[in-house]
Amino acid sequence: MSVVTNTTTIGAIEAPSRRNTELAMLAFAVVIPIFAYLNVGLAVNDKVPSGMIGYGLGIGLLAGVGHLVVRKFAPYADPLLLPLATLLNGLGLVLIWRLDQSPRLIARAELAYGSFSPDAPKQLLYSAIGIALFVAVLLLLKDHRILQRYTYISMAVALVLLILPVFFPARNGAKIWISLGPFNLQPGEFAKIIIAIFFSGYLMVKRDALALASRRVMGLYLPRGRDLGPILMVWAMSILILVFETDLGTSLLFFGLFVIMLYVATERTSWIVFGLVMSAAGAVGVATFEPHVQQRVEFWLNPFAESTWEQSDQIGQALMSFGAGGTLGTGLGQGNSDLIGFAANSDFILSTVGEEFGLAGMMAFLLIYGLIVERGVRTALAARDPFGKLLAIGLSGAFAIQVFVVAGGVMGLIPLTGMTMPFVAAGGSSVIANWALIGILIRISDTARRPAPAPAPSTDAEMTQVVRP
Amino acid sequence: MNKPLRRIAIFCGLLVLALLVRTNWLQYVEADELNTHEKNRRVLIERYAKERGNIVVDGKPITGSAKTDDTDFKYKRTYRDGPMWAPVTGYASQAFGATQIENLEDGILTGNDDQLFFDRTMAMFTGDEAKGGNVVTTLNGAAQKAAFEGLGEKKGAVVALEPGTGKILALASTPSYDPSSFAGYGAKDEKSWNSLGKDADKPMLNRALRETYPPGSTFKVVTAAAALENGVVDDIDAKTDSPLPWIMPGTTTPLENEGNIPCKDATLKEALRVSCNTVFGKLGFNVGKDKMLETAKKFGFNEEQFVPVRANASIFPEELNDSQTALSSIGQFDTRTTPLQMAMVVSAIANDGKLMKPYMIDQLEAPNLDVIKKTEPEEMGQPVSQEHAQMLQEMMETVVNEGTGSNAKIPDVTVGGKTGTAQHGENNSKNPYAWFISYAKGDNGAPVAVAVVVEDSDAVRDDISGGGLAAPIAKDVMKAVIDSKK
Numbered sequence: 001m002s003v004v005t006n007t008t009t010i011g012a013i014e015a016p017s018r019r020n021t022e023l024a025m026l027a028f029a030v031v032i033p034i035f036a037y038l039n040v041g042l043a044v045n046d047k048v049p050s051g052m053i054g055y056g057l058g059i060g061l062l063a064g065v066g067h068l069v070v071r072k073f074a075p076y077a078d079p080l081l082l083p084l085a086t087l088l089n090g091l092g093l094v095l096i097w098r099l100d101q102s103p104r105l106i107a108r109a110e111l112a113y114g115s116f117s118p119d120a121p122k123q124l125l126y127s128a129i130g131i132a133l134f135v136a137v138l139l140l141l142k143d144h145r146i147l148q149r150y151t152y153i154s155m156a157v158a159l160v161l162l163i164l165p166v167f168f169p170a171r172n173g174a175k176i177w178i179s180l181g182p183f184n185l186q187p188g189e190f191a192k193i194i195i196a197i198f199f200s201g202y203l204m205v206k207r208d209a210l211a212l213a214s215r216r217v218m219g220l221y222l223p224r225g226r227d228l229g230p231i232l233m234v235w236a237m238s239i240l241i242l243v244f245e246t247d248l249g250t251s252l253l254f255f256g257l258f259v260i261m262l263y264v265a266t267e268r269t270s271w272i273v274f275g276l277v278m279s280a281a282g283a284v285g286v287a288t289f290e291p292h293v294q295q296r297v298e299f300w301l302n303p304f305a306e307s308t309w310e311q312s313d314q315i316g317q318a319l320m321s322f323g324a325g326g327t328l329g330t331g332l333g334q335g336n337s338d339l340i341g342f343a344a345n346s347d348f349i350l351s352t353v354g355e356e357f358g359l360a361g362m363m364a365f366l367l368i369y370g371l372i373v374e375r376g377v378r379t380a381l382a383a384r385d386p387f388g389k390l391l392a393i394g395l396s397g398a399f400a401i402q403v404f405v406v407a408g409g410v411m412g413l414i415p416l417t418g419m420t421m422p423f424v425a426a427g428g429s430s431v432i433a434n435w436a437l438i439g440i441l442i443r444i445s446d447t448a449r450r451p452a453p454a455p456a457p458s459t460d461a462e463m464t465q466v467v468r469p
Numbered sequence: 470m471n472k473p474l475r476r477i478a479i480f481c482g483l484l485v486l487a488l489l490v491r492t493n494w495l496q497y498v499e500a501d502e503l504n505t506h507e508k509n510r511r512v513l514i515e516r517y518a519k520e521r522g523n524i525v526v527d528g529k530p531i532t533g534s535a536k537t538d539d540t541d542f543k544y545k546r547t548y549r550d551g552p553m554w555a556p557v558t559g560y561a562s563q564a565f566g567a568t569q570i571e572n573l574e575d576g577i578l579t580g581n582d583d584q585l586f587f588d589r590t591m592a593m594f595t596g597d598e599a600k601g602g603n604v605v606t607t608l609n610g611a612a613q614k615a616a617f618e619g620l621g622e623k624k625g626a627v628v629a630l631e632p633g634t635g636k637i638l639a640l641a642s643t644p645s646y647d648p649s650s651f652a653g654y655g656a657k658d659e660k661s662w663n664s665l666g667k668d669a670d671k672p673m674l675n676r677a678l679r680e681t682y683p684p685g686s687t688f689k690v691v692t693a694a695a696a697l698e699n700g701v702v703d704d705i706d707a708k709t710d711s712p713l714p715w716i717m718p719g720t721t722t723p724l725e726n727e728g729n730i731p732c733k734d735a736t737l738k739e740a741l742r743v744s745c746n747t748v749f750g751k752l753g754f755n756v757g758k759d760k761m762l763e764t765a766k767k768f769g770f771n772e773e774q775f776v777p778v779r780a781n782a783s784i785f786p787e788e789l790n791d792s793q794t795a796l797s798s799i800g801q802f803d804t805r806t807t808p809l810q811m812a813m814v815v816s817a818i819a820n821d822g823k824l825m826k827p828y829m830i831d832q833l834e835a836p837n838l839d840v841i842k843k844t845e846p847e848e849m850g851q852p853v854s855q856e857h858a859q860m861l862q863e864m865m866e867t868v869v870n871e872g873t874g875s876n877a878k879i880p881d882v883t884v885g886g887k888t889g890t891a892q893h894g895e896n897n898s899k900n901p902y903a904w905f906i907s908y909a910k911g912d913n914g915a916p917v918a919v920a921v922v923v924e925d926s927d928a929v930r931d932d933i934s935g936g937g938l939a940a941p942i943a944k945d946v947m948k949a950v951i952d953s954k955k
Contacts, residue, residue: 359493400484
């Protein structure tokens with residue numbers, strides 16, 4: 001890896017830590033949601049919301065703690081990741097609070113459960129736990145390579161997390177939840193990170209075997225039969241998730257994640273081809289006998305059909321919500337995205353973005369997600385060790401796929417799946433897990449950008465340079 | 470490892486790009502379609518979010534807007550004299566949508582039309598509560614009242630036009646319904662909606678525009694026009710070659726007259742005065758089906774009319790044999806017309822042959838009463854020449870002065886008209902429709918042309934019923950228009 005030597009050479013020159021850049025960006029990331037919060041209050045109740053100070057202090061404090069910990073424990077980390085995540089988290093809180101004010105949703109909850117409980121305070125708590133986990137990752141994980149030691153434990157944990165929901169009752173058609181008393185967890189969100197750790201450790205060890213032992217057929221390097229084992233296993237795993245948990249999103253996420261990491265590890269395009277063929281075969285195969293998946297496809301193709309409307313008007317309502325937003329949106333608090341009803345503030349929160357921030361806001365949101373992915377990929381490029389590279393690309397790839405699957409589902413680009421928009425949607429698992437994800441990326445980027453220790457003074461050094469051509 | 474990483478970066482970029490393209494597609498390209506989607510509740514929410522503009526007659530609103538305490542709909546539509554005006558306004562219901570003017574001019578009434586962009590922007594700055602604009606109609610309140618009250622308990626319809634402009638002055642249909650009775654979306658509204666829908670008398674059918682009737686003898690005016698225009702008859706006072714009885718060509722059946730009336734070789738004027746089936750049947754046959762169709766089409770037959778509310782197309786059949794041509798020419802067989810169509814026929818004749826496009830929206834007003842759009846009278850064509858139109862007027866005036874239409878006489882006013890009794894049902898078993906079409910003429914041209922149809926009347930089957938039942942209604946409507954001009 002010639003790149004590594006390059007980075008080392010550049011690293012030897014004192015790299016700027018960019019911590020002040022981060023602080024400045026973070027200030028924006030805190031101020032923008034506070035203004036948004038004020039905006040909602042004025043639009044809905046014609047007055048400055050009473051929770052304004054608490055909210056501002058809360059999000060400011062969380063961001064401040066995050067920043068201080070990064071400054072102290074990961075001084076060379078990427079300066080954009082923390083502000084971007086904070087901005088999304090802050091705006092997400094505003095959107096959830098805005099939907100808490102909706103008379104329609106309140107009436108709906110009272111009709112269905114007898115009472116309405118606002119989601120914004122809970123979400124603020126989850127955000128705090130998320131930041132705490134973020135801080136914990138930075139404090140405890142001094143070097144991401146430590147994770148390599150836990151390759152096979154990760155596999156076991158990930159498997160357990162993925163299988164657990166099968167034993168819990170389905171919620172709204174998908175078995176992606178486990179209920180522990182008052183708490184409902186989506187273990188898939190955590191499994192996403194843990195399985196990326198497992199894949200990184202595993203592929204780092206096996207990548208040479210997977211890459212080199214192959215035959216060339218019609219311009220493609222076909223792997224040996226026995227090397228197909230792991231990909232077949234992950235594939236089978238994804239299909240099982242799809243069949244038993246009826247969750248298209250998680251299934252797609254894991255398989256896509258594996259194919260990406262396999263491709264990066266082996267540099268063999270044939271894996272991509274294999275992956276695409278297998279996922280297409282799997283999806284079509286399952287769709288032929290799994291009514292839940294068929295139904296999702298049907299809803300996607302005909303969102304406004306009378307038969308769809310009777311069962312679920314969500315996608316149609318979401319599409320109309322986007323349409324209602326138009327170019328500039330209705331303005332916060334002035335849209336009717338609450339017509340979606342169920343899951344308006346979780347799976348479908350993006351339609352509130354679409355309606356109230358408009359096309360402009362949607363583009364901004366999508367670009368913020370794109371930027372987070374881009375910073376993740378850049379971290380992978382800059383990382384000096386294969387494990388770090390694989391882990392960074394795995395996490396950012398998973399993040400990208402998740403954003404695509406959720407946003408694409410809500411916007412009617414692909415069939416809808418039961419996943420949530422990272423950081424924005426209401427729901428603890430998502431926020432907490434994604435803060436951990438950002439924590440790990442920050443740790444890898446810190447290691448990558450950290451200047452290498454000055455080379456030991458050597459009498460040979462100068463001579464070596466002289467003879468270099 | 471960096472080459473695949475870069476490719477994955479491009480892949481992730483493509484994912485985000487796909488989302489960006491999709492959001493542009495939804496929120497820019499498809500936005501209009503989604504915003505007007507029939508399932509989009511926002512349309513309703515918007516419709517009732519602001520004080521809805523009014524539909525105006527004679528400078529006074531015939532609609533209103535009442536505040537509600539509903540979460541979705543802030544206002545509810547109200548109607549003044551709902552049943553009388555329903556054929557004009559249509560309805561705007563929170564549960565059952567909107568029709569007619571309420572639907573067609575929804576953008577103006579809600580204030581969301583692009584033409585009101587400036588007013589909305591101003592309202593935003595001045596802090597005024599935004600409200601909808603008004604739709605000013607061409608209708609004449611007195612004429613409408615005369616028409617509605619004249620029809621009373623009977624089933625039927627009245628259309629009155631201003632011949633010189635095409636303005637609709639009255640548009641009544643009975644039995645009617647009160648659009649306020651289902652303007653909301655509660656259980657009460659649903660109940661009255663359902664009972665209206667189930668009513669065998671079809672109160673929600675706009676008979677003036679959407680029902681077609683066999684025109685009976687009133688259609689003889691069109692046949693007379695066709696005969697004059699095509700040179701089959703040149704002099705309305707000259708004897709026609711009309712045998713009695715007349716056996717329809719291609720059959721052995723004689724065409725019957727209603728009663729023993731002097732139709733043998735009658736002049737055109739006389740034939741119209743006493744309403745001779747034999748004379749007009751033979752005339753229609755002589756003109757020929759193609760020329761008959763051509764004249765009917767010039768009057769507006771076989772085509773939907775938009776006033777701007779859609780009116781059904783009236784029918785003069787395109788494929789006819791000789792005896793069918795004769796029958797169609799006296800308004801039987803498959804000839805069918807809306808009351809609006811017959812009003813257009815008589816209006817064209819009263820306007821010296823010039824047919825004006827009928828319309829009922831005079832102007833659209835912004836919330837601040839600025840006129841944003843005014844409908845200008847538009848000529849649809851000249852179905853008959855001025856000379857022939859005046860001959861037809863002379864004939865129709867004879868009908869009123871000395872013939873079947875004497876019930877429509879108004880002192881000091883020249884009135885021309887034609888009665889009609891249309892048989893229908895198998896073997897003419899059902900009660901006939903009574904028709905009367907007429908115009909009133911003053912020194913400055915004709916201010917009003919009317920078509921009246923009364924359904925299912927218990928009338929005897931002769932021309933008197935058209936004259937007896939429908940003519941007094943026409944007379945009252947004409948009188949109301951003339952009086953309101955004084």
